[in-house]
Amino acid sequence: MAQKKRNPTIPVESLKHKDKRANIPTEELRDFVKEDENHPEKVLYPRDPSLDPQLVWNGKDEQDKQDLAVPSVPIYIQEKIHPQSLIEDVRRTVRKEAPAQANLFADFNGLKFEEMIDFYRHEANWANRMILGDSLYVMMSLAEKEGLKGKVQMIYIDPPYGIKFGSNWQVSTKKRDVKDSRVEDVTRQPEQIRAFRDTWERGIHSYLSYLRDRLVVSRELLTDTGSVFVQIGDENVHLVRSLFDEVFGSENSCGLIAFVTTGGVKQNLLANRFDFLVWYARDIERIKYRQLYFEKVPELGTAATYTWVEMPHGTRRGLTSKEKNKVESLPDEAKRYRAGNITTQGNPEFPFTYQGKTYIQPWKTTETGLRRLGFSNRLHVAANSLGQVNYLDDFPVSEVTKLWTDTFLGSFAEPKIYVVQTSQKNIERCILMTTDPGDLVLDPTCGSGTAAYVAEKWGRRWITIDTSRVALALARTRLMAARYPYYYLADSPEGIKKETEITGKIPPEYKTQNDIKKGFVYKRVPHITLKSIANNPEIDNIHAKWQEKMEQVRAKLSGLLRKSWEEWEIPREAEDSWSKDAKKFHQEWWELRKKRQEEIDKSIAHNADHEILYDQPYEDKKRIRVSGPFTVESLSPHRVLATDEEIPVSEKEGRKSAGSGQFETMILENLKKAGVQNTIKNEHLYFERLEPYAGTWIQAEGEYTEKDGAVHRVAVSIGPEHGTVGPEMVKEAAKEAVKGVGFDLLIVCGFAFDPHVSEEAKRYGQLTVLPTRMNADLSMGDELLKKTGAGNLFMVFGEPDLEIKKIKGGQITVEVKGLDIYDPTTGEIRSHSTDDIACWFIDTDYNEESFFVRHAYFTGADQPYDKLKRALRAEIDEAAWAALYTTKSHPFDQPTTGKIAVKIINHYGDEVLKVYEV
Structure with a gap:
């Protein structure tokens, strides 16, 4: 039987950048971070009140009493993702092939272990970056700790346009219809609550402080040739321009770009159809700028002036x-043109025949x-003047200006996955x-990851x-599955x-290196001008060469017809009454004229x-490209600082009503009243006693009684008011809980948890550690607490229930059976569904140095791999793609390390990491 022919393999590739990046720690290697990193230095950016005319707003004088001071905190890598892999x-699974020998994940480091743990002193291979955290802290860390000051080519900032409560918050990957007035749509993420309560406490005044601080750091990050764009509505555009003048200097303004939005906002007066891009340069004298073009459409814009036809x-x-x-x-070969002006004021007059x-x-x-214009048939004869014949094809494009009227089309074409998703076309043009290619772009307002x-x-x-964890969860999925x-x-x-095909010129031979910084092969358009024709001596030679032949034929034609026609007087069509010879010479003359014109046009x-059309590189349609390697990162959990001394003045105002002591007291009062609940109704842990405890990591101790009457001692550790609970905090609190007195249960309360916390929580033998998520309403004040009630303020969320099987051939599969729910009334664990995943x-092949995403399954996503599936349908069948949306993995080989790690992410962006020996 003949063997079935295998479909040819379509190359799936990604771009490789030769640049390097600072070697920063992974979450797994946090214990190798030097002790002095626990006390990060503050970096000062002086404020200069003598700059351009400045805005004054409520709180600015207090802010300007001291320099902008932000701690330079480290960033930790949580995941390493290589979509190509x-x-x-x-x-390979579909083809039943062995794993590839070449390890694509080697792209990430290129460092020996001893260099890998010597952070910031060595350079690793470049990988793009997705970072969770306050943009001010992150940008400061990039500039000061990682040496990116002066290395960023472009920054695109898309802050909230107005100061509305829910203007850019999406609480779940499943839900985009966020409303300002609905309590259920309030963000449940501590970093965003801080963004609301601290940053917007004074409305537009806090907004201006927020933006100015980020513009100050942006200026430090930009290269001398760099640009920064802020996307903004008409409500605050004038204020943002004034901020830019203050930080960048008015002399570095590149103007205001107006672009059409998807629909006008209904107002009592004229509807608003435009938003704006405020554009400033780091140094306008050195700015990098590539002119873009629109295609000329004959019925629109400047092309509508082409009212003549040849x-x-x-x-x-x-x-x-x-x-x-x-x-x-018009006929296919007809050419539209306009009569361009070839006169100018100020030049001396002279006659031309x-x-x-x-x-x-x-x-x-x-x-x-x-004369050369005349030889080229490029003069248009009007009643009493001459004009230049400018064909539409001479320059078939027009320059992009500061008015973009086509941007609403791009918005309709793009599927929207986030509540405030920026139009792709805007960012693309910027x-x-x-x-x-190869330059570095920074977006401190990720959203759905459009930039x-x-x-x-x-x-x-x-x-x-x-x-926002939700934003990064959506962006991560989008980048992982993009084609x-x-x-x-x-x-x-x-x-x-390809370049040789286009230009007809063969370049000298050299060894190519696929260096992205040398750019793509771009389409070009001709730009025929008066100057290029007038200064072209080839036209004289071509005209003279053909003129001799044409004159001989014209003389014979004139002799037969007894006419003394000049060249421009010879009719296009022969008359029926002409002799056969006259018709022959007439046709011959016009053929010569046509050939002369073709040669002149070619010259x-x-x-x-x-x-060059920088937005139209040539595409190799036989290849598929996916995202290059990137990392998911976050600020170190214990570095999200919470004291007044350690945050910028611009973001202190919301803190003055609640110090850290008041916060802990409020949490304990609510914890005593509400108890701890799991995700199952009526399963609570209620405290019979809960009192403050003078510990370092433990803030309260108490007792509770199980259904069987057993009394247990409980310790409570409260995480940061604005930040993430990390494994270090769990470790220190657990060590304190097992000393001396001894507790049976440690409840670690936090608004958000690092994914490694679940691994840390299972290491303490007889001590049960319960990571307990606090409802974000506890940070939002009494009004929201009244609406939330006491029922779900402190929740114990499920741990993943995994089944790991060895199958025939020694391979392994992993299946998520559900989530293990802890019942605080009995201390037992039960299984629950996977709907929230x-x-x-x-x-x-987990090496305990980094978490590499080697398998990815999107059980709750809307088939993100759809475009890749269509492109690779001949090689990968429907069943293989469907497996990427299930709770069971496809088989993989025994890990060389003896360990695997599984990370599970719910629709709210919460993450849990589990490590298993197999």
Whole structure:
């Protein structure tokens, strides 16, 4: 039986950047971080009140009494993701092939272990970055600890346009319809609560303080050629421009770009159809700028002025009204043109004779230039003047200006996954105008990850930041599953071949390295100008070469017809009454004229300038490209600082009503009243006694009684008011709980937990450690607490219930059976459903140094791999793709390390990491 022919493999590739990045710690290697990192230095950015005319707002004087001081805190890597590896793994599974020998995850480090744990002193391979945390802290860390000051080419900031309560918060990956007035839509994430309560406490006044601090750090991060854009509505655009003038200097303003939004906001007066991009340069004298172009559409814009037509046989006339309105179409080879002005004020007048008539004008060019225009048939004869024939194809594009009217189209074409998703076209233009492939783009307002997605598409490096776990969960999924066009690299054999095809020039041989910084192979358009024609001496030679032949034929034609026709007087069509010889010479003359014109046109095109279309690189449609390697990171949990001395003045106002002692007292009062609940109704742990405890990590101790009457001692540790509980805190609290007195149960309360906490919580033998999530309403004041009630203020969430099986051939599968729910009334654990799981990842060879996402399953996503599935349908069947949306993994080999790690993420962005020996 003949063997079934296997479908050819479609290359799946990603771009590799030769740049390096600072070697920062992973969460697994946190114990190797030097002790002095626990006390990060504050970095001062001086404020200068003598700069441009400045805004004054409530609280600014207090802010300006001291320099901007922000602690330089470390950033920790949580995950390392290589989408190319994920797709290749699925393909190998379908083909039943052995794992690849080449390890794609080696792209991340390139360091020996002893170098890897010597943080900030060595450089690792570049990987793009997705960072959870306050953008001010993150940007400061990038600038000061990681040496990115002066290294970022472009920054795109998309802050809230107005100061509304729910203006940019999405609480779940499943729900986009956020309303300002609905309590159930209030964010449940501590970093965002801080953004609301601390940052927006004074409305627009706090907003200006917030933005100014980030602009100050942005200026330090930018290269001398760099740009920063802030997307803003008409409500605050004038204030934002004033802030920019203060920080960057008014001399570095690049203007205001207005772009059409998807729909006008209904107002009592005129509806608003535009939002704005405020654009400033680090140094306008050195700014990097690439001109972009619109295609000229004959019925719109400047192309509408092309009201003349040259017919295929050479005659010219004006467009009819039906042709202008597209009721009637032009012949295929007809060429639209406009009569351009070739005179200018200030030049001396001189006579020029064309087709037997003399014109005296202050011409833009010399007599030689005018003669070449005539030789090229590029002069348009009006009643008493001449104009230049400018064909639409001479320059088929027009420059992009500061008014973008096509942006609403892009918004409708893009699927919206986040409540405030920025139009892709806006960011795309900004990136293409001000960066080159390989440059670094920073987005401190990640949202759905549009800036990162666009930067990846166009071969730029990127760093994106957000305070929202939901935003990063959506962005991570989007980047992991994205498919991009594969553009020809200029520094590649295929790119050189393509460039040769376009230009007709063979470059000198050299060894290519696929260096992205050398750019792509771009389409070009001709830019034929008066100057390029007037200064082209080839036209004289071509005209003279053909003129001798044409004159001989014209003389014979004139002799037969007894006419003394000049060249421009010879009719296009022969008359029926002419002799056979006359018709023959007439046809021959026009054929010679056509050949002369073709050669002149070719010379004009060859000697004309060309404009590069930076938004139109050539695509290799036989290849598929996915996102390059990237990391998911966060500020070190214990570094999200909570004291007044350690946060910027601009963000202190919301703190003055509640010190840390008051916060702990409020938490304990509510904990005593509400108890601890799991996700099952009527299963609570109620305290018979709960009192303050003078410990370092433990703030309260108490007792509770189980159903069987057994009394247990409880210790309570309260996490930061604005931040994440990390494994270090759990470790220290547990050590304190097992000393001396001895507790049976440790409740660690936090608004959010690092995914490694679940691993830390299972290490303490007889001491049961319960990570207990506090309802975010506890940070939002009495009004929300009244609406929430006491029923679900302190929740014990489920741990994943996993089944790990060894199958035939020694391979392993992992299945998520559900979530293990702790019953605080009995101390027992029961299984619950997997409905809350958004996605889950496996590191199938966990080395306890980094978590590599080697398998990814999106149980709660809307089929993010759909585009890749269509592209690879011949190689990967429907069943293999469907397996990526289930709770059971496909088989993988025994890990060389003997361990696997599984990370589970719910729809609220909460993460749990579990490590297993197999």
